[in-house]
Amino acid sequence: MKLHSNLDWLKHPRWWALLVIGLCLGYAIVTVAVLPVWSLVPIAGAWLGLGWLLRWGEPASPRPPVRVWPWSLVPLCLWGVYVYLAESFGIVEIGAIFFHLQAGISDHGGSGRLLAAALYTLAMLALLTAFTWLAGHDHRWRLADRLLALVLVASNPLFYSMGQRSAAIVTDDGAWLDRRFVTPTIEQAPDDPPNLLVLYLESIEHTYADRERFGDAYASLDALGRRGHVFEGVRQLENTGWTMAGMIASQCGTPLMPAGLLHDNQFEPLGRVVPGIRCLGDVLDEQGYRLSFLGGASTEFAGKGIFYRDHGFDRVMGRAELEPRLEDSDYVNDWGLFDDSLYDFTVEEIRRLDNEDAGPWGVVNLSLTGHAPSGYPARACEARQGEFDGEDILYSVECSAWLTFDLIDRLEEEGLLENTLVVIASDHLTMRVSAWEQLIAGERDNTFMLLGKGIEAGARTQRQAATTDLFPTILEAMGFTIDRHRAGLGVSLLAEQPTLVEQHGLADLAARMHEETALQQRLWEGLIPDGRQQESGQATPRQVLEAPEDGADEATPIMQ
Secondary structure (H helix, E strand, C coil), rough: CCCHHCCCCHCEEEEEEEEHHHHHHHHHHHHHCCCCHHHHHHHHHHHHEEEEEECCCCCCCCCCCCCCCCCCCHHHHHHHHHHHHHHCCCCHHHHHHHHHHCCCCCCCCCCCHHHHHHHHHHHHHHHHHHHHHHHHHHHHHHHHHHHHHHHEEEEEEEEHHHHHHHHHHHCCCCCCHHHHCCCCCCCEECCCCCCCEEEEEECCCCCHHHHHHHHHCCCHHHHHCCCCEEEEEECCCCCCCCCCHHHHHHCCCCCCCCHHHHCCCCCCCCCCCCCCCCCCCHCCCHHCEEEEECCCCCCCCHHHHHHHHHCCCCCEEEEHHHHCCCCCCCCCCCCEEEEHHHHHHHHHHHHHHHHHHHCCCCEEECCCCCCCCCCCCHHHHHHHCCCCCCCCCCHHEEEEEEEHHHHHHHHCCCCCCCCCCEEEEECCCCCCCCCCCEEECCCCCEEEEEEEECCCCCCCEEEEEHHHHHHHHHHHHHHHHHEEHEEEEEEECCCCCCCHHHHHHHHHHHHHHHHHHHHHHHCCCCCCCHHHHHHHHCCCCCCCCCCCCHHCCCCCCCCC
């Protein structure tokens, strides 16, 4: 009987309501602040202790319960969305959300997140129910509800990002970045232009090269780097932190600022991707290059196929085109082909292009092995590394690095890389993975290295740069002479001119990007209704520099 009476408190709804709220609060703090999982217990315990002390749900002077729909329910839901995104991706970019909603998310490989989404939904329903009960049974929570709703809205990083972007409408200067944009111009081409092979390694950032934190996971890429020129310090600007944004940054020299409300038809997917600018494919196509793109995932996802077809590529092959060619049709993952299969098809494509003997070729390849949260290591890695536990991202990093090393060796042995510049780069910094706490413990940078004829073996360059600087660097490494060593917002890392990151720093550039409207309109030229362009007052980029210091890094304003 005594035990029964001691457990009677468990029957009271207030404790269940407080427990649900405490657990959700603890999980949110642990996720956003990147605390150890065990921290959830003391946070929830402190919440329950505070609830007992203040008699939440059972006030000393109770009022009759009422049926109420608290104002805080919607802000709580939006916080739930943010926590889910932070747990899934680590760094939440509002631009990525807008872009994927407009470019299309069909054929994505995130089915593994569906269970997590379902659990989050159930947890949010429990939280909303608990909060509604608490507000209905404790008048103090009803009185504080509207203030709490305002606090929840003001503190949500999603609203903060959207508010910053909205401020661009009234900013004093919405063309700061656009004035620094240089349309890529080839002033002189080499007599014998090289072929080009670009290998994007999904999420395999250069940060993994730190052996103290990550062991030998990056060792194979270090070995490749000793054959060529390694660039360190390639940082990540805002709006370059997902695959399409990373590829556009490195091939077009600009962050991917989503079309947003500039899109002519908000209820249909984008028909073109950054149609207003010239990218690597456009430049090489004009120089007579035959261009191919290969990736294991669907080209329908996030406008990938649209971008490459629209910017000079002759052949664009993804899951739909390559999967029927597999010997084992079951050897696929959620996203598409494993990288050992993809690299086999890449070798075949380079053989085809090389045998045609019809001028230089360019191949861009996008891997999958390092994809967050745990990667998709290929079967070819198991014999070398042992069984994969399904969670350790370092296993996948090591697999991706070794597969890349093996691909380069195979191509060199066949003589397919003669007169070829090889570019190895991460598409972006990795999103939330099992090694997340180690990754964010210090500065992070992207992988970028060059190999090939004329590239000094063992060379290393340490500069504060961004992936936007890859575009002009690749062109100059191929032997092209370009206008002022610049293309887009990028500056060649083979030249002495300072990069935008060196001049202004990441924080200042991020602030400028939040205010920018002219560059956004440049990117999406052709999708903006004429009337809206005229109303914006930025139909032409002839703008006056507001302050001399803003133009200190410009010889003259860029006029288009």
